[in-house]
Amino acid sequence: MAGDPQAACPFCDWAAGTPFVHEDPLAVALIDRRPINRYHVLVVPRRHVVNFVDLPPELLTHLFRLTQVLSQGIRDVCRPDAIQHLTDDDLAGHGFNLVPHFKIHIIPRFQGDRVRIDWGRGPEPSLADRGQWAAELRAALAGEGGAAGPGAPLRSR
Ligand SMILES: [Zn+2]
Structure with a gap:
């Protein structure tokens, strides 16, 4: 991507008439341009942050x-059967999102809606495999100073 990515970012420069639900100095919330269902809201930081792990x-x-507050509002307004909270x-750069600026999708879901999320789950892995993956993540977290931030020890249960 050439130049300053922030200069061309639609989530850093909102179009006139954007249907905002909420605005404050740190973030905005708005109705998604192509909503999956009615009241599909995006929560977007004003600062150009691309990935979840880079959020202060x-x-x-x-x-x-x-x-959380917006999800309660959605519950009150449209009485969904479920709400999905998604980030990606x-x-x-394989197209898992359309705008490389972090956002949280709040998607009200209803029985019988057209949305299909197929996780394509395979057979259940062995306990040994799951234990190995947990050990690898624990080792990585120890290298990061623990899950609570730099210098914080990772507490085991
Ligand atoms: Zn941006």
Whole structure:
């Protein structure tokens, strides 16, 4: 991508008439341009942050609190059967998202809606395999200073 990616980012420069649900100094929330269902909301930081892991802790906290409040609003307005909260870091640029600016989707779901999410789950892996994957992640987290941030020890249960 040439030049300043932020200069061409539609989530850094909202079009006139964008249907905002909420605006504050750190974040905005709006109705998705191509909603999966009615009241499909995006929660978007004003700062150009591409990936989840790059969100500063205070911004992350703000975004998730805002998502919680908006989810209650969606529950009140349209009485969904379920709500899905989705984010996607398109790390390899293979089209897992359309705009490389972090966002949280809040998607109300209804029985019989047209949405199909097929996780394509295979057979259940062995306990040994799952234990190995957990050990690999624990080792990686130890290298990152623990899950709570730099310098914080990772607590085991
Ligand atoms: Zn942006």
